[in-house]
Amino acid sequence: MRTKCVGCLGLLLLVFVFHTNYVLAEELKTTPRLEPIDVKVILERVYLDGEVSEEQMDEKIWSMEQFWSKYDQWQVVDIEDTSVVFRKHVDDISPLLKANGYFGITDDGVLTIYYGKPQKYNIIQSFFQLDIGKLESTRHEELKEGIPIRNKDRYVEVLETFKNYTVQEKQAN
Template sequence: MRIKLTVVLRTFIAAITVFLIMFIVQGTGIIMVGSAAKMDTFHLQQNGEPLYLKVVFERIYLDGEVSEEVVNESVSSLKEFWAKYDQWQLVDVNETKVTFRKNVDDISPLLKANGFFGVTHEGVLSIFNGKPERSRIIQSFFQIDIKKLESKKQEELIHGIPIKTKDHYVEVLETFKPYSTNDLQGN
């Protein structure tokens, strides 16, 4: 009985909260924009002038790299604005700035330009920004039992295996996964 009363009370409070938000929004001249995934508020310009926004685009790549692009945009139609970015996930919005995010099914431009697979002194398969012997680690994956590798594979890892495509990235990870001594996934 007590559990049912708690559920009913929480449902009632949620319904009242939604009603109050709708009432406040309607009374303040704020327009609710977008689908359920991107509900947020904007104030309408009273004089018909376009709305000037800073639009931030965050791209998250397979290798964990995040890039950010900032664009200043003049918005005359909120409906067109939301339609233009409907493939992006809304992360944050206020009166002057909108932040969108997208997961990109590819490796980052940084990896394509200067990424190398290699191993640390501890034998952890890692991606380096440049050749492994003198560069910083971008991402670490798992420890490898180097003794089980054929000498050619050992040499490749020591000198660095360049990463140019997503397919090659996946292929190298799959090649060395059987030599893993544990799963330290992530960085």
């Protein structure tokens, strides 16, 4: 019987803590502040190509309700005493790729994105091994020269096109 009481007590304590935090949070939302809270806000944008941009700013919060509504399209990643990190997934390629991203191919046949025209030292991201034997010579030359990305549609189109030329793993018998 004693075990049930300890379990009930733990449950009551949990409900009390949750209720108290909820009441305090609601009070912070609705109570005008006499002094603002200084908070560092970090906004992380995650793009389709995996690139993450980060923007930092300092804010003075007078109303928690206004603060949270300002970032209602963002996901809270981390909250500390004086900072909040928000993240948003952007359905687009990064500004970096739009400005200077090129699809290309490495010497060993891997479809790759480069910063600028394809060269060994400017690789941003690698994807999959291409079967060079299946690849038409014009496609191979395009990749060696570099295919500018510029927008999301072009990014998806090139990935889909070259996915058909991937090396198929040989299955062991």
